[in-house]
Amino acid sequence: MKVFVTGMGAITSLGHGSATTFAALVRGESGIRAMPEWRTLNGLHSYVAAPAVDHDVSRIPRAVRRSMSRMSEMAAVASHQALAHADLQAGGGLNERRVLLAVGSTIGSPQIMETYFRKMFEKNGPEGQLSTSFFKIMSHSVAANVAASLDFNGALLSPNAACATSTQALILGWEMIRSGSYDIVIAGGADELHSMSVATFDIVQAASRAYNDRPEESSRPFDAARDGLVVSEGAGVVVLESESSVCKRGVRPLAEILGGAYWCDSSHMSQSSAATMAKVMQLTLERAGLKSRDVDYVNAHATGTVHGDAEEAKAIGAVFGEKIRVSSLKGHLGHSFAACGAIEAMACIEMMNAELLLPTRNLREVGAGCEGVTHIREISPSPTRRILSSNFAFGGLNTSLLISKV
Amino acid sequence: MTEAGPEIIDQVNQLMRAEFEIPREKLQPTSSLKEDLGLDSLDAVDMLVYLEERLGTKLDAERLAQVQTLGDVYLLAAASLSRGQA
Numbered sequence: 001m002k003v004f005v006t007g008m009g010a011i012t013s014l015g016h017g018s019a020t021t022f023a024a025l026v027r028g029e030s031g032i033r034a035m036p037e038w039r040t041l042n043g044l045h046s047y048v049a050a051p052a053v054d055h056d057v058s059r060i061p062r063a064v065r066r067s068m069s070r071m072s073e074m075a076a077v078a079s080h081q082a083l084a085h086a087d088l089q090a091g092g093g094l095n096e097r098r099v100l101l102a103v104g105s106t107i108g109s110p111q112i113m114e115t116y117f118r119k120m121f122e123k124n125g126p127e128g129q130l131s132t133s134f135f136k137i138m139s140h141s142v143a144a145n146v147a148a149s150l151d152f153n154g155a156l157l158s159p160n161a162a163c164a165t166s167t168q169a170l171i172l173g174w175e176m177i178r179s180g181s182y183d184i185v186i187a188g189g190a191d192e193l194h195s196m197s198v199a200t201f202d203i204v205q206a207a208s209r210a211y212n213d214r215p216e217e218s219s220r221p222f223d224a225a226r227d228g229l230v231v232s233e234g235a236g237v238v239v240l241e242s243e244s245s246v247c248k249r250g251v252r253p254l255a256e257i258l259g260g261a262y263w264c265d266s267s268h269m270s271q272s273s274a275a276t277m278a279k280v281m282q283l284t285l286e287r288a289g290l291k292s293r294d295v296d297y298v299n300a301h302a303t304g305t306v307h308g309d310a311e312e313a314k315a316i317g318a319v320f321g322e323k324i325r326v327s328s329l330k331g332h333l334g335h336s337f338a339a340c341g342a343i344e345a346m347a348c349i350e351m352m353n354a355e356l357l358l359p360t361r362n363l364r365e366v367g368a369g370c371e372g373v374t375h376i377r378e379i380s381p382s383p384t385r386r387i388l389s390s391n392f393a394f395g396g397l398n399t400s401l402l403i404s405k406v
Numbered sequence: 407m408t409e410a411g412p413e414i415i416d417q418v419n420q421l422m423r424a425e426f427e428i429p430r431e432k433l434q435p436t437s438s439l440k441e442d443l444g445l446d447s448l449d450a451v452d453m454l455v456y457l458e459e460r461l462g463t464k465l466d467a468e469r470l471a472q473v474q475t476l477g478d479v480y481l482l483a484a485a486s487l488s489r490g491q492a
Contacts, residue, residue, distance in 0.1 A: 062427045063444070066452075128459070131451035 007086025050334030069109030167341030219304030232334030236342025259288030265396030317372030331361030435477030
């Protein structure tokens with residue numbers, strides 16, 4: 001059973017929707033800007049981020065919106081975009097079909113958690129708390145709120161795997177459709193910007209500090225002068241659909257998912273290793289029934305950290321050899337955590353359909369340890385048939401996805 | 407029963423518009439909170455929080471749970487303020 005992509009929706013630091021974001025990527029734009037409001041936070045050293053563009057939630061009824069944090073709002077808007085792109089109707093249009101909805105986030109809303117606990121401590125108890133606060137904090141808040149906004153009654157799952165969340169959802173979707181369990185899987189993830197996310201990486205010296213006054217020069221995946229990631233936010237939602245459903249509905253597929261794999265590296269909570277990254281890439285090839293030579297380009301997770309980028313370059317080189325073309329989009333978009341996998345998968349599909357490959361923004365001089373692959377430095381016109389896209393998360397949650405042009 | 411003056415009515419109506427997005431024309435004393443204004447049990451909890459914040463006084467949560475119409479909310483708010491000032 002073939003699995004196709006029929007719809008894509010996104011809110012990113014560069015725009016609304018996959019096509020708008022891609023157009024900005026082609027123009028070489030950066031969504032990263034200075035965050036002067038973070039300079040007052042004691043102990044923080046990174047003052048750059050890539051906030052998502054504004055989004056209009058006025059079409060979501062108040063009774064649904066009242067339970068939504070920022071990340072759920074973005075996920076809901078992206079989900080509606082993806083459904084419209086796939087020519088599917090929310091509500092009955094979904095509920096009459098065999099649909100799995102799988103969207104998640106890194107955690108529940110940190111913005112609402114901060115508000116909740118500030119008040120809790122101030123009042124020395126729950127006095128004055130709103131009834132809906134917990135619905136924004138719970139770990140499956142994004143999934144539950146997207147379901148509500150789509151008027152969806154059916155199978156709902158909430159993958160929560162930080163930076164690998166939406167890639168996990170896409171792989172799960174591919175597995176579920178291949179197994180015949182569902183005809184359509186709506187898969188994705190979302191996260192919102194908060195000082196906690198930048199602090200998490202800054203504490204371990206993995207957030208960019210040297211470019212606070214030159215935000216567009218960071219992050220710098222694979223570059224010799226890279227000094228850490230730049231946090232972002234957003235939502236990415238993709239509609240996956242079985243070949244039979246695509247034929248029955250008469251819709252045009254945007255791409256085919258050939259395979260995907262998860263492979264946990266339990267040896268260290270935060271330090272990824274080339275060996276297990278290579279393992280998940282190899283496993284993905286095997287599950288797709290392909291050889292490394294069948295892949296034309298690798299879209300790297302590469303966030304701009306000193307350790308992670310070098311390990312990933314080593315892994316890609318080991319699996320695909322030095323001629324494989326590689327780039328990362330974190331230099332344009334920042335790192336949107338749970339959203340990035342779906343957003344990057346969309347960018348891969350746009351690249352294949354536009355017959356060009358995007359470069360790694362801010363890559364001037366390849367850093368020591370990041371050699372061994374062919375880095376894309378500028379937009380390269382290129383007919384591309386198959387792309388491998390990877391995402392790696394804390395806890396050793398490694399994922400890779402194989403996407404093909406149709 | 408304490409009568410609700412125009413200032414209290416205005417404050418409650420402002421709250422209904424700002425927090426529950428209810429159009430001005432629907433804000434009538436006879437409007438049913440549930441049937442006409444579309445508020446549910448979660449909204450009732452939040453209404454208590456918003457009213458206490460705006461009025462700067464504690465409300466009787468048990469009485470608020472019994473109210474049926476917007477006019478009942480006006481009267482409860484007026485009674486709470488009157489009690490607070492007594």
